[in-house]
Each structure stands twice: as C-alpha cells, then as structure tokens.
Amino acid sequence: MLSLRHQDIQLQQAADNKQAAIRALAAGLSQKGLVEQGYVNGMLAREAQNSTFLGNGIAIPHGTTDTRGLVKQTGVIVHHFPQGVDWGDGKTAYLAIGIAAKSDEHLGILKQLTKVLSADGVEQKLQQCDSADALIAILNGEAQLEPELEPGLIQLAFPATDLIQLIAVAAGILKNRQWVSNESVADAIASGASYLGQGLWLAKTGKSVTRTALSFVTPAQAFDVDGQPVRGVLMVAACNGVHLPNLNVLAKLLYNQQADKLFSADAEKVVSLLSEELLEGNSQVFKIRNAHGLHARPGAMLVSVAKKFSANILVKNLHGDGKAVNAKSLMKVIALGVKQGHELEFTVQGDDGDQALAAIGLAIADGLGEGRA
Structure with missing residues (x-):
C-alpha cells in the first residue's frame, strides 16, 4: 500500500506548461534517490505518446517501459498547482503525481490513487487544498469521498x-x-x-x-x-x-x-x-494480454475507442471487485487494476452498442497500441 509522507508533497507549485511540470517532477524523483537522472526523458516520451491526464484535474506522469531500468526504488512525488497547468486539449491539471515504479508495481499505485481520485467532487477539493495534511488525507483515502457501502x-x-x-x-x-x-x-x-x-x-x-x-x-x-x-x-x-x-x-x-x-x-x-447505473444490453468478455496490463497508455487507447460511440458502456474486471465503471473514464478504467490475463466484461446500451463491442474487442486483440502479445 502506497504511503504518502509530507516530504512527498510540494504545495504552491507553478509551471508554464506540462513539459515544465514533468521536468520538475522528474527532478524531485531524482533528488529523492528513486530514479537515475535520465528518467526524465522517459517521462517526456510517455507524455508524447499519450497524455497522462486522467481527469478530475489530475495527471500522473511516469516513464516508458524502456526507462524502467532507471528506477532505483518505487515511489511517487506530488506537486500541487493551485492555479493549474495546461495539460493540452483544454484540460487543466491541479495535481501532478510523478510515478517511479519497477515492473507492474505501478498498477497497484495507479489503482490505489485512481480509486480515491475518481470520486465525484474531488477536483474542487484538490484545487482548494492548502496543506500537506489535507492533500495526504485525500490521496490516502482518509478524507471521505464516497459513502461506506459494501x-x-x-x-x-x-x-x-x-x-x-x-x-x-x-x-x-x-x-x-x-x-x-x-x-x-x-x-x-x-x-x-x-x-x-x-x-x-x-x-x-x-x-x-x-x-x-x-x-x-x-x-x-x-x-x-x-x-x-x-x-x-x-x-x-x-x-x-457523499x-x-x-x-x-x-x-x-x-x-x-x-x-x-x-x-x-x-x-x-x-x-x-x-x-452504479444499471444497463440492460449486450455484454461480452475480453482478455487483456498486454504484458503490463492496463497502465496509462493502453488504458487511454481503450477509453479512446469507447468514446467513439454514443452507446453507454460499462466495464468490470472479473478478477477485481466486480464493480462496473464507465468505460469512457480513463481514471475509472485504470482504477480497475487490470493486469495481464485479467478478463474484462463490457456491457453496452444504445443504437451503436454492438459496433462498440466489436471495436473494443478488435482494439484489445491488437494490443491497445502496444502490439499483439
């Protein structure tokens, strides 16, 4: 379980653009002894491949698979931008979480963070945070963002x-x-x-x-x-x-x-x-074969395919908690914690629902931008 400390949090940050914000995060990871100096190149390359903006004012810059060898120790650094940073495509990030992780460790980090950060109303709460304690409470799930229901x-x-x-x-x-x-x-x-x-x-x-x-x-x-x-x-x-x-x-x-x-x-x-909203429609199950599961890049590809269709689309990880989420939300998809071999069940409702299922199945079979396994 990821444990954030005060020294992981940098408040009142400012950056002219997302590249500057990413460089600052990489420098912080390096100063903490988590990565080698060259890791910044992997973070910038990852951003060039696919935006690491998740939604709700949050971005999660991290390196490519090629630069994982530069990671010394798994960890994160968090920069809070109260004025926001333009993350492209009209999206503003108020919180950027730089991630350094070996192998599939990043999936556990992403699942923990996104489960907390996908709650309704969290963007405003993050923007208004004025202390490290308040920010840590949100990121660690101590600040209640959803009701107890299990x-x-x-x-x-x-x-x-x-x-x-x-x-x-x-x-x-x-x-x-x-x-x-x-x-x-x-x-x-x-x-x-x-x-x-x-x-x-x-x-x-x-x-x-x-x-x-x-x-x-x-x-x-x-x-x-x-x-x-x-x-x-x-x-x-x-x-x-809540x-x-x-x-x-x-x-x-x-x-x-x-x-x-x-x-x-x-x-x-x-x-x-x-x-969750109940959908009455067709369902289909697909197995994820990506070597590193649904991290940011293949997750973004999956969401991009889903967004091409007007149909409502829910997805659940049959190897997870069984909760269905909106397949058009990158944050919610990544929060499913999907690893290689996990099966995803998609349910669609709408005139183009069957076409959506076919397109999603094809995209998954093609490796979601990472090639066939």
Whole structure:
C-alpha cells in the first residue's frame, strides 16, 4: 500500500506548461534517490505518446517501459498547482503525481490513487487544498469521498414482522461499525421511514454520525404497513453529501420500475445496484494480454475507442471487485487494476452498442497500441 509522507508533497507549485511540470517532477524523483537522472526523458516520451491526464484535474506522469531500468526504488512525488497547468486539449491539471515504479508495481499505485481520485467532487477539493495534511488525507483515502457501502452492510431475509424492527437492524449494522451512536439509532427509529414505492422504504439520521454510510435490510417475508408493502429498508446515515450520487442511482432504479432487482439480489449485487447505473444490453468478455496490463497508455487507447460511440458502456474486471465503471473514464478504467490475463466484461446500451463491442474487442486483440502479445 502506497504511503504518502509530507516530504512527498510540494504545495504552491507553478509551471508554464506540462513539459515544465514533468521536468520538475522528474527532478524531485531524482533528488529523492528513486530514479537515475535520465528518467526524465522517459517521462517526456510517455507524455508524447499519450497524455497522462486522467481527469478530475489530475495527471500522473511516469516513464516508458524502456526507462524502467532507471528506477532505483518505487515511489511517487506530488506537486500541487493551485492555479493549474495546461495539460493540452483544454484540460487543466491541479495535481501532478510523478510515478517511479519497477515492473507492474505501478498498477497497484495507479489503482490505489485512481480509486480515491475518481470520486465525484474531488477536483474542487484538490484545487482548494492548502496543506500537506489535507492533500495526504485525500490521496490516502482518509478524507471521505464516497459513502461506506459494501456487502457486510447488507442484511437479507431478516426475521422481522414490523418496520421498526427493520429500521433498528439497519441502524444497528452501522452502529456496530462505530459510524453512528446510540443517539443515531434512536433518532432513526423515532423518525420512522418514508415510503419510496415498489416496496422500498427509506430511513435516515444525521445525528452523531462520524462517517456517511448506507445499509440495507430486507424481511424474510414481505408485510404491509398502512396498506403499503414492506420489502426492504435503506438506511442513510449522513454527515456530508457523499451519498447523493447513490441516491441518484436509486432514483433512476425506481423511475424505471426496477426496485424489484434489489429484493432478488445477493449482497454484492445490492451494492452494485446502489452504486452504479444499471444497463440492460449486450455484454461480452475480453482478455487483456498486454504484458503490463492496463497502465496509462493502453488504458487511454481503450477509453479512446469507447468514446467513439454514443452507446453507454460499462466495464468490470472479473478478477477485481466486480464493480462496473464507465468505460469512457480513463481514471475509472485504470482504477480497475487490470493486469495481464485479467478478463474484462463490457456491457453496452444504445443504437451503436454492438459496433462498440466489436471495436473494443478488435482494439484489445491488437494490443491497445502496444502490439499483439
């Protein structure tokens, strides 16, 4: 796991262009004893091949495979540009992370960083950082950018016969993680739950919440309250607004009359349904054969192919956490941590979806700009 220290962070930096920013990062990596002097040439060459701009105001300059021999030790250096640096194509970088890594170590670094940095609203948070502590908190995932939501927070088929029981169980799950207090549980029970339709109820609390989290509980047998069916309760404990994207996903699920999917899914699928937009369309699986997986260059090629089509395209790493992400987002694609031999499942929805699948399959077979393996 990458661990950032104060000496890895340089605040209040400025650069006339991305080449100057990259040279400054390379100098920092060299001064830390992580790379040989010539590594800067590899970083500039990599940038000339494909932009290392990920999105959300973040760039990750690093060397080519040919210059990995110049890496002495894996590490990073971070430069913060509050005024931004023009990274080309109308993109502005507020944070540049220079990476030095041997072999496939860079994939682990990229996965950790991009998982944190792909969260909604992170660009503004990074731009406004005024201390190394604040920046480290974001990069290490200590600053909450997404709500807590994972299979362990899902309780299915609980033997309850009234709504208050379900609310208490949902709140209790979060209390066991120490994200809420007894006061939170009491507030949720006293407030009751609102009926959202299709058998789904929403309970919430904002009292004594230390970390925003979602839990979900279903009864072993559905029952009625005031003439409305109770098939599940979603609990929202919030101390910030990071859960709002999840509620938007839920709203689309309800609008499309698909809440039933929540009640027939296992815990992992419930998390997916509450985390990502559901696509109904064709799917296909392709194996990545690139020797170094989906690092920045092949990842950018894959995203470039996906962006040529109007269809919505989701991709999941079948060897990862199983979460589907937008295939048109470089940051989210790299965050999948795809290595050689991993299989990616693409799901498309739209008039040109089948053409998109064919083009993606061909690009992957051709090596995504790195030649056939």
